[in-house]
Amino acid sequence: MDMTTIELHAPELEPVDPDLLCLLELPDDLPDDLSIAEAAELTGLTAHTLRYYERIGLVDVRRDTAGYRSYNRRAMSRIVFISRLRASGMSIAAISHYLELVLEGDHTEPQRLALMQEHRARIHQQLRDLQLALAVTDYKIAAYGGTAAP
């Protein structure tokens, strides 16, 4: 194998699981009164994290008669939105700022647009970084005689 050249292959972009995607606009049959455990299960976050996000004002969650958190579609939608942005490295401060702009009304849309466009650029940079890292790992995997193919 030629160790002096490294090919960056476009990481085979498998089609994304539609079940994940549809969480952006949530499934029709999603109950409107999820417990915190259910919300955690669905979003992949921990109950601790969900409470934390509420505490710092990222999301509003109603309480049921027992005082327990009850997550409705609106809350779930926002949490998924937040977790997507978090997964792409947006800081909580930035997300917080964005959500405040939303709260301020329609006239902040240009600022929100700008924020999102900046973040989009950062995501693209991350994609480039990941390609480089993938090149490194594939290089090493090849060097150890393994196969990169999953």
Add this chain to the structure above:
Amino acid sequence: MDMTTIELHAPELEPVDPDLLCLLELPDDLPDDLSIAEAAELTGLTAHTLRYYERIGLVDVRRDTAGYRSYNRRAMSRIVFISRLRASGMSIAAISHYLELVLEGDHTEPQRLALMQEHRARIHQQLRDLQLALAVTDYKIAAYGGTAAP
């Protein structure tokens, strides 16, 4: 615009800058006695970080007659390697472990292979996450009437 469907476009994978790639195997004319400032400049890390990496044993760096750090090709190569793995989210502990395996000798190659294959899987997961995040940002950008095209 139809807000109910979201298309995941494969993020246009622009060809990666060859200048970046060739850092894996360093340019032929790279001096063998870079100062810490030069090394920082080249790698995009701070001098603080370079000292830190040395302190925790990720890399060995020689000293010149004045006691100043002098980065040779070997050190630079390792630092670039480390920074690529860091950029893809590998923890310092994991990198440290990997480098210890390297130090232990050839018989650890199977373990290194396994580590790299695991990390490769994580990178692919990150790529999927970034696609989802990109879908979110593009959705919002479209909603605010902006254009996602860079």
Add this chain to the structure above:
DNA sequence: CTTTGCCTTTGAGCGCGCTCTAAGGCGTAC
């Protein structure tokens, strides 16, 4: 000789994003 600027070391400090603890309430099962 002094200034300037980059370098050295050790050790402490910090920001982020959780993560856990303690003390206690609700509600179903037995």
Add this chain to the structure above:
DNA sequence: GTACGCCTTAGAGCGCGCTCAAAGGCAAAG
């Protein structure tokens, strides 16, 4: 009734990866 499990709160703690501070050395410029 009581045991059990999941829930509540406020607040403290933590791990990671830097990042900085303090005190001082080297060496070229003026």
